[in-house]
Amino acid sequence: xxxxxxxxxxxxxxxxxxxxxxxxxxxxxxxxxxxxxxxxxxxxxxxxxxxxxxxxxxxxxxxxxxxxxxxxxxxxxxxxxxxxxxxxxxxxxxxxxxxxxxxxxxxxxxxxxxxxxxxxxxxxxxxxxxxxxxxxxxxxxxxxxxxxxxxxxxxxxxxxxxxxxxxxxxxxxxxxxxxxxxxxxxxxxxxxxxxxxxxxxxxxxxxxxxxxxxxxxxxxxxxxxxxxxxxxxxxxxxxxxxxxxxxxxxxxxxxxxxxxxxxxxxxxxxxxxxxxxxxxxxxxxxxxxxxxxxxxxxxxxxxxxxxxxxxxxxxxxxxxxxxxxxxxxxxxxxxxxxxxxxxxxxxxxxxxxxxxxxxxxxxxxxxxxxxxxxxxxxxxxxxxxxxxxxxxxxxxxxxxxxxxx
Amino acid sequence: xxxxxxxxxxxxxxxxxxxxxxxxxxxxxxxxxxxxxxxxxxxxxxxxxxxxxxxxxxxxxxxxxxxxxxxxxxxxxxxxxxxxxxxxxxxxxxxxxxxxxxxxxxxxxxxxxxxxxxxxxxxxxxxxxxxxxxxxxxxxxxxxxxxxxxxxxxxxxxxxxxxxxxxxxxxxxxxxxxxxxxxxxxxxxxxxxxxxxxxxxxxxxxxxxxxxxxxxxxxxxxxxxxxxxxxxxxxxxxxxxxxxxxxxxxxxxxxxxxxxxxxxxxxxxxxxxxxxxxxxxxxxxxxxxxxxxxxxxxxxxxxxxxxxxxxxxxxxxxxxxxxxxxxxxxxxxxxxxxxxxxxxxxxxxxxxxxxxxxxxxxxxxxxxxxxxxxxxxxxxxxxxxxxxxxxxxxxxxxxxxxxxx
Numbered sequence: 001x002x003x004x005x006x007x008x009x010x011x012x013x014x015x016x017x018x019x020x021x022x023x024x025x026x027x028x029x030x031x032x033x034x035x036x037x038x039x040x041x042x043x044x045x046x047x048x049x050x051x052x053x054x055x056x057x058x059x060x061x062x063x064x065x066x067x068x069x070x071x072x073x074x075x076x077x078x079x080x081x082x083x084x085x086x087x088x089x090x091x092x093x094x095x096x097x098x099x100x101x102x103x104x105x106x107x108x109x110x111x112x113x114x115x116x117x118x119x120x121x122x123x124x125x126x127x128x129x130x131x132x133x134x135x136x137x138x139x140x141x142x143x144x145x146x147x148x149x150x151x152x153x154x155x156x157x158x159x160x161x162x163x164x165x166x167x168x169x170x171x172x173x174x175x176x177x178x179x180x181x182x183x184x185x186x187x188x189x190x191x192x193x194x195x196x197x198x199x200x201x202x203x204x205x206x207x208x209x210x211x212x213x214x215x216x217x218x219x220x221x222x223x224x225x226x227x228x229x230x231x232x233x234x235x236x237x238x239x240x241x242x243x244x245x246x247x248x249x250x251x252x253x254x255x256x257x258x259x260x261x262x263x264x265x266x267x268x269x270x271x272x273x274x275x276x277x278x279x280x281x282x283x284x285x286x287x288x289x290x291x292x293x294x295x296x297x298x299x300x301x302x303x304x305x306x307x308x309x310x311x312x313x314x315x316x317x318x319x320x321x322x323x324x325x326x327x328x329x330x331x332x333x334x335x336x337x338x339x340x341x342x343x344x345x346x347x348x349x350x351x352x353x354x355x356x357x358x359x360x361x362x363x364x365x366x367x368x369x370x371x372x373x374x375x376x377x378x379x380x381x382x383x384x385x386x387x388x389x390x391x392x393x394x395x396x397x398x399x400x401x402x403x404x405x
Numbered sequence: 406x407x408x409x410x411x412x413x414x415x416x417x418x419x420x421x422x423x424x425x426x427x428x429x430x431x432x433x434x435x436x437x438x439x440x441x442x443x444x445x446x447x448x449x450x451x452x453x454x455x456x457x458x459x460x461x462x463x464x465x466x467x468x469x470x471x472x473x474x475x476x477x478x479x480x481x482x483x484x485x486x487x488x489x490x491x492x493x494x495x496x497x498x499x500x501x502x503x504x505x506x507x508x509x510x511x512x513x514x515x516x517x518x519x520x521x522x523x524x525x526x527x528x529x530x531x532x533x534x535x536x537x538x539x540x541x542x543x544x545x546x547x548x549x550x551x552x553x554x555x556x557x558x559x560x561x562x563x564x565x566x567x568x569x570x571x572x573x574x575x576x577x578x579x580x581x582x583x584x585x586x587x588x589x590x591x592x593x594x595x596x597x598x599x600x601x602x603x604x605x606x607x608x609x610x611x612x613x614x615x616x617x618x619x620x621x622x623x624x625x626x627x628x629x630x631x632x633x634x635x636x637x638x639x640x641x642x643x644x645x646x647x648x649x650x651x652x653x654x655x656x657x658x659x660x661x662x663x664x665x666x667x668x669x670x671x672x673x674x675x676x677x678x679x680x681x682x683x684x685x686x687x688x689x690x691x692x693x694x695x696x697x698x699x700x701x702x703x704x705x706x707x708x709x710x711x712x713x714x715x716x717x718x719x720x721x722x723x724x725x726x727x728x729x730x731x732x733x734x735x736x737x738x739x740x741x742x743x744x745x746x747x748x749x750x751x752x753x754x755x756x757x758x759x760x761x762x763x764x765x766x767x768x769x770x771x772x773x774x775x776x777x778x779x780x781x782x783x784x785x786x787x788x789x790x791x792x793x794x795x796x797x798x799x800x801x802x803x804x805x806x807x808x809x810x
Contacts, residue, residue, distance in 0.1 A: 035488030035504065036441060037805060056486045056528065080762070081461045082487065082802075083440030099440065121763040123461065169718035169764050170783035216677065216719035217764070236720065272621065273678060273696050291678050312808060313574035314621035315641065357485070357806035358526040359574050359622070378575035397487070398806040400442060401762035403717060 033057055036082050036099045037397050040363060042372055043087075045071045046390035050087065052102060053363075053372065053386065055356060055396075060372075060386050063102045069093050073115055075393055078400035079141050080123040085395070086141070088117040088128050094137075096144055099397065106144040110137035115163050119400070120188040121171040127186070129165040129175050136162055136175055136186065138193045148193040155198055156180040164211030164222065164265075166404045168235055172196070174220050176211045183211075183220065183233055185240065199240055201231045212265035213404040214275065219293055221277070223265055228279050232293050247279050247286045249298045257281045261322035263306050269317060271310035272335040276317045278305035285319060287338065299338055302326050307352065311377055312359035316341070320350040320364075328366065332380070344380050347371045351392040365391035438462055441487050441504045442802050445768060447777055448492075450476045451795035455492065457507060458768075458777065458791065460761060460801075465777075465791050468507045474498050478520055480798055483805035484546050485528040490800070491546070493522040493533050499542075501549055504802065511549040515542035520568050524805070525593040526576040532591070534570040534580050541567055541580055541591065543598045553598040560603055561585040569616030569627065569670075571809045573640055577601070579625050581616045588616075588625065588638055590645065604645055606636050617670035618809040619680065624698055626682070628670055633684050637698050652684050652691045654703045662686045666727035668711050674722060676715035677740040681722045683710035690724060692743065704743055707731050712757065716782055717764035721746070725755040725769075733771065737785070749785050752776045756797040770796035 032039055038056040049066040053059070068074070070090035076097075078085045084105065085097040092111035095104050113132035120127070125147065128137045134152035139145065152160045160180035168174045173186040173193075185197040201208060206226030213220050213235075220240075222231040228247040233240045263278030270276075274296065275288040284298040285305050301319055303326030310317045319331045327349045332342040347366025354363050355377060362375040365388070372391050374384040399405040437444055443461040454471040458464070473479070475495035481502075483490045489510065490502040497516035500509050518537035525532070530552065533542045539557035544550065557565045565585035573579045578591040578598075590602040606613060611631030618625050618640075625645075627636040633652035638645045668683030675681075679701065680693040689703040690710050706724055708731030715722045724736045732754045737747040752771025759768050760782060767780040770793070777796050779789040804810040 035484065035486035037485050037487030037802075079440065080442050081440035082442030121765050167763065169720075171765060216717075218718065218720070312621075313623065315574075315623070358572065358808050360526050360576060397442075401803040401806055403763050 032063075032100070032102055033061065039099070039102070039397070041076055041085065041087075041097070041395045042365060042388060042391050043071050043074050043076075043393040044389045045074075045367070045392050050097070051372075051388055051391075053374075055361075058374070058384050060388075061102070065097060065102060065104060068095055068104075071392070073392075075117050076395035076399075077117050077119040077126065077405065078395075078397050079119065080400045082397055082400055084141055085397070086117060086119070086126045088114045090114070092130065092132070094126065094128055094139055094144075096141070108139060108144050108146065110139065110146060111135070115161070116165045118165040118167050118173055120173065121167045121169065121403075122188065125188055125193075127165050127173045127175070127188075129162040131161040131163075134160045134162050134177070134179075136165065136173065136184070138173075138186075138188075147191065150184075150186065150193065150195065152177060152180060155195060156182060163209070166211070166213040166220070167217075168213055168220070169217040169403065172235075174211075174213065174233075174235065176208050176222055178207050178209065181205060181208060183222065183231075183240075185235070197239055199233055199242055201242070202244075205229075205231065205244075209262055210265045214290070215270055215403055217403045221265065221275075221293070223263070223278075223280070225280060228282065230277070230293075245288070245293060245295060247277075247295060247298075249284075249286075249295075257304070261304075261306055263304070263308075263322075269308040269310055271314040271317055274335065276308045276310070276333070276335075278308060280304075285333075297338065299333060299340070301331055301333075301340065302329060302343070306350070309353050309355065309362075310335075311362075312355055312357060318353060318362060320353050327368075330362075330364070342380060344375075346373050346375065346382070352394045354394050354396065356396070357398040363394045363396075365394055367392055437466065437468075437505070437507055444504070444507070444802070446470075446481055446490065446492075446502070446800045447770060447793060447796050448476050448479050448481075448798040449794045450479075450772070450797045455502070456777075456793055456796075458779075460766075463779070463789050465793075466507070470502060470507060470509060473500055473509075476797070478797075480522050481800035481804075482522050482524040482531065482810065483800075483802050484524065485805045487802055487805055489546055490802070491522060491524070491531050493519045495519065497535065497537075499531065499533055499544055499549075501546070513544060513549050513551065515544065515551060516540070520566070521570045521580075523570040523572050523578055525578065526572045526574065526808070527593065530593055530598075532570050532578045532580070532593075534567040536566040536568075539565045539567050539582070539584075541570065541578065541589070543578075543591075543593075552596065555589075555591065555598065555600065557582060557585060560600060561587060568614070571616070571618040571625070572622075573618055573625070574622040574808065577640075579616075579618065579638075579640065581613050581627055583612050583614065586610060586613060588627065588636075588645075590640070602644055604638055604647055606647070607649075610634075610636065610649075614667055615670045619695070620675055620808055622808045626670065626680075626698070628668070628683075628685070630685060633687065635682070635698075650693070650698060650700060652682075652700060652703075654689075654691075654700075662709070666709075666711055668709070668713075674713040674715055676719040676722055679740065681713045681715070681738070683713060685709075690738075702743065704738060704745070706736055706738075706745065707734060707748070711755070714758050714760065714767075715740075716767075717760055717762060723758060723767060725758050732773075735767075735769070747785060749780075751778050751780065751787070757799045759799050759801065761801070762803040768799045768801075770799055772797055
C-alpha cells in the first residue's frame with residue numbers, strides 16, 4: 001500500500017487543488033423508458049460496465065454504460081436531485097452517470113485504486129475513499145473538479161488505505177484508515193473539508209476492514225479482522241465517544257474460520273429495534289440493540305454472512321453467505337422471534353442484495369451464475385431472472401435519499 | 406355526508422369500471438432546471454395551484470402548475486419511477502403531474518370531495534379517499550383510468566367519509582371510515598382491490614379523524630375525537646389485532662380544549678425508538694414505544710401540536726402548533742432527554758413541515774404570512790424565504806420511496 005497522495009490544499013474554499021488526471025465525457029447513449037426512479041444499475045464486473053434494469057418494465061434496458069474500467073467492488077451513489085449517479089472504480093476513476101440519458105457525463109481519475117464512495121448531505125460533493133494512494137478525494141458534483149485531496153500522509157503516522165466512507169449529520173464525511181487504525185470526521189460544510197476530528201481506534205485491534213453508519217447517523221461501526229468485536233464511534237458529540245463492543249457469546253464456542261469473502265456492512269441491517277451484524281469467520285450473526293448498540297444475542301446461520309439486509313417492513317432480514325457450499329442461498333430471519341424462518345436457493349455466488357424501497361421485491365445478483373434475480377419479498381418466488389456477465393453491485397436511485405448510502 | 410358511490414366492479418382485474426368524470430390533459434409548461442429530485446411541490450391553496458421550489462437552486466421556479474381546483478388539504482404522492490406525481494383536491498379531482506415537464510398530464514374527477522391519497526407499494530395504482538361520496542377510488546397510474554370504485558355503501562352499515570389512506574406491506578391499502586368507525590384493508594395485488602378485511606373500531610369511540618402507519622408498515626394508528634386514546638391496528642396478522650391505547654397520564658391533569666386545527670398524523674414522527682404523537686386539545690405530546698406502541702410519557706409543549714416531524718438523524722423532533730398564539734412557533738424536542746431544547750418563531754400559521762431526506766433543511770410553510778421557509782436543521786437559521794400565496798402542503802419526491810407516504 002502506497003500513500004503518496006496529492007498535496008492537500010489549505011483549508012480555504014477558494015483554493016482548488018489542481019485536477020490531477022483530467023475529465024473525459026462520452027456522448028449520451030439510448031434513452032430510458034420510464035422515469036429515472038425506475039432504473040436500477042447493476043455492475044457487470046468482468047464486462048467493465050453498468051447494465052440497467054427497469055423495475056417498471058421488469059426488463060433490462062438495451063442500453064449498457066461501458067468502458068468504465070476495473071469494476072471490482074465498484075459502488076454507486078446518487079445526487080439528491082437525481083440528475084447524476086456516481087460510480088468509483090478499482091482503478092481509481094470516478095464516473096458521473098447521467099440518469100436521464102444513461103450515459104457517462106464526466107470521468108475524473110482521482111487515484112490508482114479507489115474502494116468506496118459517499119455523497120455529501122447537501123448533495124454538492126462526492127467523497128472517494130482510496131487505497132493507492134491512501135486518502136480521500138472530494139469532488140464537486142457539478143464541475144467534476146477535485147476540490148480537495150486529503151492524503152493519509154497529511155495526518156496519519158503511517159501510510160494507510162482508506163475505506164468505509166459515509167455521510168453523517170450535520171454534513172460531514174466519516175471514513176476509516178485501515179493500517180492507520182483511525183477514523184476521520186471531515187466537515188463538508190463551507191467547502192473547506194477540514195479533518196475536524198481524528199479518532200484513534202487503538203493499536204490492539206486487527207485491520208479495520210469496513211464500516212457502516214446507522215440510519216439515524218449516530219453510530220459509526222467499524223469491523224476489525226481477527227477478533228469478534230467492533231469499534232463503535234458515537235458521533236452525537238464532538239469529540240466523538242469511542243467504545244469497543246464484544247460480539248463474544250458465553251454460550252456459543254466457535255473457532256473462527258477464514259471466510260472466502262469478508263462480510264459487507266450496510267446501514268440497512270437495522271430493523272425492529274435491533275442492528276443485525278455479521279461476525280467474520282463465524283456461522284452466526286449478532287443482534288445489537290439499536291439505541292446503544294449493546295450486544296443482545298447471536299443467531300446461528302448456515303454460513304459466513306456477507307450481506308444482512310432488512311426487508312423494508314422490518315419484519316425480516318435476509319442473509320447471504322460466502323463460500324461455495326452456501327453462497328447460492330438466502331436465509332430469512334424473523335426479526336421478532338429471531339429464528340431462521342425460511343431458506344431459499346437463488347443463484348451461485350450472491351454478490352449483492354437489496355430491496356425495492358417499499359419492500360415489494362428483493363434484487364439479487366448471482367455472480368457465478370451470471371444472473372440477476374428479482375424475488376417477490378412476500379412470497380419468496382423468483383419473479384424475473386436476467387442474464388448478465390459477472391454481476392455484482394445493485395444500486396437504485398432511492399439511495400439518494402438515505403443517510404449512509 | 407353522502408355515500409352514493411359508483412357501483413363496485415366485481416373482483417376481476419379484467420372488468421374496468423366506467424370512468425365517471427373524464428380525463429383532461431394540459432400541455433407541458435416550462436422545464437425544470439435540475440433533476441426531478443430537486444423539485445419540491447408546494448400547494449398554494451388560495452391560488453389553486455402548485456409552486457415548485459428547486460432545492461439545488463435554492464429558489465422558486467418560474468413555472469406554476471395552475472387551475473387545479475380546491476386545494477384545501479390537498480396532498481401529493483409520487484410514482485416510484487418518478488415520472489408522475491399525483492395530487493388529490495377537495496373538489497374530488499385527481500391530477501397527475503409530469504415531474505419532468507412540470508405540467509398536468511391527466512385529470513380524473515373521482516368524487517365531489519376527496520381528502521387523502523396513497524400510492525400502492527408496486528407503484529401501479531393510486532387510492533383516493535373520499536368524503537362525498539364516501540369511498541375509495543383506485544386509479545391506474547399509467548392510464549389514469551378508474552379501475553375500481555369501493556363506495557362505503559358496499560360494506561358499511563352507515564354512510565361515511567373515508568380518510569387516512571396509506572399503503573401497507575405486502576401491497577395493501579388501509580383506510581379509515583369516519584362515521585363508519587371501521588378500518589378497511591384492501592388488497593392491491595392482482596388488480597382486484599378486494600376489501601380483504603373490515604376492522605370494527607367500536608361504537609364507544611369518537612369520530613376517527615385521521616390515521617397513520619408506522620414506517621415499518623406494522624401499526625396503523627387511528628386518532629379519535631373526544632378522548633385521549635388511539636386505536637392501534639396491528640397489521641402483522643390476518644385478521645389484524647385491534648387494541649385501544651390510552652394517552653391519559655396520571656400525573657398530568659389537563660382539561661382538553663377545542664383546538665383551532667386538528668393535529669396531523671404522519672409516519673415520520675417515529676424517532677430513536679419512540680413514536681411522538683399529538684393529543685387533541687391538550688398542550689402535550691405523548692411518547693409511545695416504537696416496538697409495541699405502549700404509552701411511555703408525555704412532554705408539555707407550548708400549544709396544541711399539529712405537526713410532529715422527526716429530523717432524519719432522529720436526534721430531534723420538531724413540533725408546530727395551531728391557534729394564533731402559537732402557530733408561528735416551532736419547538737424542538739431532544740429525543741434522548743425528551744426536553745424542549747429550542748423554540749423558534751418561523752412564520753404565522755404554519756401549515757406544513759418536512760425535512761430534506763438526509764436532514765440538512767426543514768421546509769416550512771407559513772400560511773398567514775404567505776411565506777415558505779427553508780430552515781437549516783442544524784443551526785435553526787432561516788436560509789431562504791419565498792413569497793407564496795396561502796401556502797400549505799409541501800411534497801418532495803423522496804415520498805416515492807417511503808412506506809405510508
